[in-house]
Amino acid sequence: MSKIEVLLGEKRVFYPPEKLVQASNVKQWMDAHNIPDIETLHKRSQDIQWFWGEVEKDLVEWYTPYDKVLDDSNKPFFSWFTNAKYNIVHDALDRHIGTPTEDKIAYIFESEQGIVSKLTYLDMYHEVNRLANALKSLGVSKGDRVALFMPMIPALPIAMLACAKIGAIHLAVFSGFSAHSLQERINDSGAKILITADGFWRKGKQIDLKALAKEAVNKTDIKNTIVYQWANNDFPMGESDLLWHELIKDQPDVCETEVMDSNDTLFILYTSGTTGKPKGVVHVHGGYAVGIAMTLKWVFDIKPNDIWWCAADIGWITGHSYIVYAPLMLGVTSVLYEGAPAYPKPNRIWEMIARHNVTVFYTSPTSIRMHMRLGDEWTKRDDLSSLRLLGSVGEPINPEAWMWYYTTIGKSRCPIMDTWWQTETGNFVLTPLPLSPLKPGSVVGPLPGYGAKVNDAQGHPVEEEGGNLVLTNPWPSMLHTLYNEPERYVEHYWNEAGEFLSGDIARVDSDGYFWVQGRGDDVLNVSGHRIGNSEVESALVSHPKVSEAAVVGAPDDIKGESITAFVLLKMGVKTEDSLINELRNHVAEEIGKLARPDKIYFVDDLPKTRSGKIMRRVIRSLLLAKAVGDISTLANPEAIKEIEEAIVK
Template sequence: MLATVKIGAVHSVVYGGFSTEALAERIEDARSRVLITADGAWIRGKTVKLKKIADEAVSRSGYVEHVIVVKRTGEDVNMEAARDYWWHDLMALPIASSVCETEVMDAEDPLFILYTSGTTGRPKGVLHTHGGYQVQIATTLKWVFDINDKDRWWCAADPGWITGHSYIVYAPLILGATSFLYEGAPDFPYPDRWWKLVERYGITSLYTAPTAIRGLMRFGESWPQRHDLSSLRILGTVGEPINPEAWKWYHKVIGGGRCPIMDTWWQTETGGHMITPLPVTPLKPGSATKPFPGIMMDVVRNDGSSCDANEEGKLVIQQPWPGMLRTVYGDPERYVEQYWSQFSEQGWYLTGDSARKDEDGYIWIIGRLDDVLKVAGYRLGTAEVESALVSHPAVSEAAVIGVPDEIKGNVIHAFCIPTAGSVTPTEDTLKSHVRDEMGPIAVPAKIELVDSLPKTRSGKIMRRVLRAKALGQPLGDLSTMEE
């Protein structure tokens, strides 16, 4: 990534776990001419055959002229003459040099394209530029996590996603921070892998996704309690709203009750943090608090008027910000239609999320607008119902969907993963718990206990897959689903 930027080229990083179809689609959309890959990679004790996936994708796209391969696992791979080159062979050539002049770029020159899935249609190629993006991510990392020379920063994401781009690769290096990276999975070979790494390397700041926290919660408190986590001084979450139960577990068990949690809201499109506390902000479990200084946001009705306290509405950004996407690559009409058309008169950006503001002006993200359930005329956020289910000690993860009902229009269908080592809860027990937490309108019509939930490789629950299963419909494109 850094070498690409140094020579003034544009990179499009594709997560290594993607399928042939997903990679080919992104190569074709970006019209990429050079593909850099490895022979293979390891995950959970298994080898991922990256070069094989790359070969199949390149054969479908027709744009790639050269493939550079890094030897990682020592796999036997096909190398096509005049197209494929080993990295170590290129580095051994007489022309290879450690000296390379840095290309001078304009602030608005393209920096990278990163693809993000839409609810419909092809993935969107979000285009970010050099100047504003780097200013925003460096400033937000410095302010939100109070990064200093003594810190050991760990953003436990993947470089293939925007969190990895912004807060693993670019911002820490711009600030000169000591940054920690690891390879593998958080619970392999044992569920204490992260906590062992925190203890061994003296990590001071940990930034991860609520999905990962809930996944580790299910193994109980004994695994993290085996390790000294006292080096941690600040925690963070990213990627989706964190339910209060997971927030409290993270704060108490991992942070020892002393580490503030920076619950950040932002998007691939925004480039960096938009709604976030600072280390001195009074916190409310489950709320990302208020917009970062200089960011203007509101929760509004369809006519653009501001919602009252605790009234659900649409989350909008009211003024331009440094790290904003400049376009959807190759599809400017989609850029205008998706983000700017609904509030074009005001010039506001529509985030696609529903939210509410409380009496203190704190913003609570309810979920994607297409993840809001309407049951018997009442609107319920999937995150709210899932949070109620996960607040039961015998449930580690939950996902809910709406399915058609002749009387109520829609009813709630829930899927729950039981907590390891707990007594398996009955459906009636969980229904009663939701009734106590949220009231009768939020009680699921059906609750299924499952071993796992379909998720994207970035950890987001694929509710459309659950909905298709519940309705007996085709599952559709599964190229982004975690294996």
């Protein structure tokens, strides 16, 4: 890899209010452990056994204690809190019952149509227990996989918790995915039960989720599909279909929580890769619980009276960790929203912040850039004075968007916790703390207990230039393995030095601040969603008129990246304009609407290496009118002209 040019030279620094610093959860923890400053905290936290042993005391209740904080005798298969007996549902729900928290609001839910409902912790406990008992009545038991294909409604966290309660393993699939994508994940996991909904609303339109679910379960081993009636649309009941409300109506509202080992699997979440099928990332009960609870408590300084809104989708890791499990563990009230962020009016989310008195708000740079474009007039209509902390997640945030978020939404008084992490990490890794000086666009650095550096192509640490971001310490919430693919886990994520390969490009400036620059592999980042180039290419090639395709990303002011496809048609197929929409719709059917190419160019050749690999780097450089760099391995240099001519047509 050649040296990566550094274009960003951000010098502005913003300091948190002293009152916030002194009252912060992390400062209280430091004081309790006689740690005078952040530098000392980072130094002491590198004693992993001591640090995580102290951290977990404030966050989890084990059924039986662990033998050892970390067992690293079988690297890179790390075991945390070994031989402890535990179930994350104990901390998320069970231990709140019989305390004042049971009457506290767990979720303020708002539908896209504006209907607001509230569920207390006791409500959640009873609903989870009823569904857990219903699942047991269907023969679901410890270790069984249950697929979830649901919209952003309270039934989704209830379903996740019900699975975990009885020791079943949930795999949530983003409701924007296609039937094919759902089917692929069901088959890979061996799920026997699917929980879905009849439909939901998005930008005023009703999405027929049940129809997609019905299509997906063909050629799978799904025994029953449980349907939650949310949109109240008419749908034909299949022989194996069961209605959620009918299934749970006679079930008791008490259910014994399955006692698990700390390292038993909690869930599988599939993430896109550069080649082959999606990877089934495995997270376990114990270490995951400690990591997510610590990071939410420390980074976003969550207090008992906060109203927390993580405006992500539960179908992704952000929602798993910071809409479902960590907020419930901390006993906080969360906002849960079904719909689109600017519907029916551009100020929908600002209106909701004001209406529900949200104090801590966490969203994506895509959403921030979209609202920037809509104009400041829409941010001035609502009282945002309840906010005290802001956050960003999903992709790097450019300094201009950071400043707009800080000044326009936060009124220059709400520090921004710009977080970097992945499905594989389980929780925030590079992020500020409430006591950190901030640079617009920087994630500051690794949290206490973590280690990170930027390496050049030879594995040597570098400063002030781009390189490969690697993590140097194991951490409790790390992925346990890849489902049924331990060899792929070792090969894909670990280098010979025992460092975790993030796949991202970053740099460290002279002050030690980290700046994440984007993906180092061929994974697209569209509106915070990671989509494998190869998946989109495979979807295009599955069309009967297409012989080959190359997909690259281009910068997009709103989405972060837009998808551009270069397509070779089969001999005799005419390049008609109507075919572009046909291919876009085909990709939507194969993968999901979020993966539809924004632009499609028809070409007769694609630049390839001598081994036949498509050189996406060259194609992307041509698309962005940049120098293509080293093309010594290019087998067909005439293809460059082919791409150039297609772009300028």
